[in-house]
Amino acid sequence: MNAEPEGLTGTIAIQVESDVVTSRQMVRKLTRQLMFSLVDQTKMITAASELSRNTLVYGGGGEMRWEIIERDSKWGLRLAFEDHGPGIPDVQLALTDGWTSGKGMGMGLSGSRRLVNEFELRTAVGEGTCVTITRWKS
Template sequence: MTAPGAAATLPIQSSDDVVRVRQLVRSLAIEAKLSLVEQTKVITAASELARNTLVYGGSGIATVEPVERNGRRGVRASFADSGPGIPDVAQALTDGYTSGNGLGLGLGGARRLVDEFDLTTAVGAGTTVTVTKWAR
C-alpha cells in the first residue's frame, strides 16, 4: 500500500475509500508497534473521521503517516474536506453528540480514542481534523 515510513494521501470519495483509509491506518499502526488496543482505537477513530469527511464534507483527502517523537512511534492521520464546515464546534465535540449517520462515536468519541486531536473548521470553507496515536 505504501513504502515503510512513508506518508500517503488517499482520496475519500466513496465507501471503498473509507475502507482503504482503515487498511492504511492499520498497516502503519502495526508498523509503529502499537498494541492491539491502540491499533483498534486509532483505526476506529480514522474510520469515523473518514466517514465524516465523505458524509458531511462530500469528499476530501486523508493523509496518513508514521510519526516519531522522543523515541516514541505512532500514527498521524489528517482528514480534510471543502464542505460546509462545522457551525457549532462545541456541540459537535459534545460527548454523545452524533447525527446518527456515522459509527455513533461522533467527533467527541474519535477525540477520546486518540492521544492528540486537532480540529480546524470554517463555515463554508471546510474542515480538517488531525489525530495522532502513540505507542505506549
C-alpha cells in the same frame, strides 16, 4: 519498526464508500508497521473509520493524509482528514457526545477524540474541516 512500502507519508482520497474501507486498511497496515499493541491498533483504526466516514458524509469527500512521526525517541502515527465541505458551525456542540447533524449516533468526533493522544480540529463555515489525530506507540 518494520520497513514496508507505505513510507513515512502518504495520502488516500475519500470520495466513495469503499475509500472508507481503504483508509481503515491503510491505518491497520501503518499501526502494524509501527508495532502498536492490538488495543492501540484498534483505537486508531476505529478513530480513522469514524473520521473517514465524517469526511465523506458531512464533508462531501476529501482525503486522509498520514505521517509516521518520531518525538523523544517515540514513534507515532498522525492522520489528517480534510474536506472542503460546509464546515462545522458550532464546534463545541459537534464535540458533544450524542449530538449529530445527520442520522449517525453522534460519537464520531467526540469518540475519536477519546481514542487518540492528540486531537486537533480546524474548521470554517463554507470552507471545510480538517481533523488531525495522533497516537503514540506505548
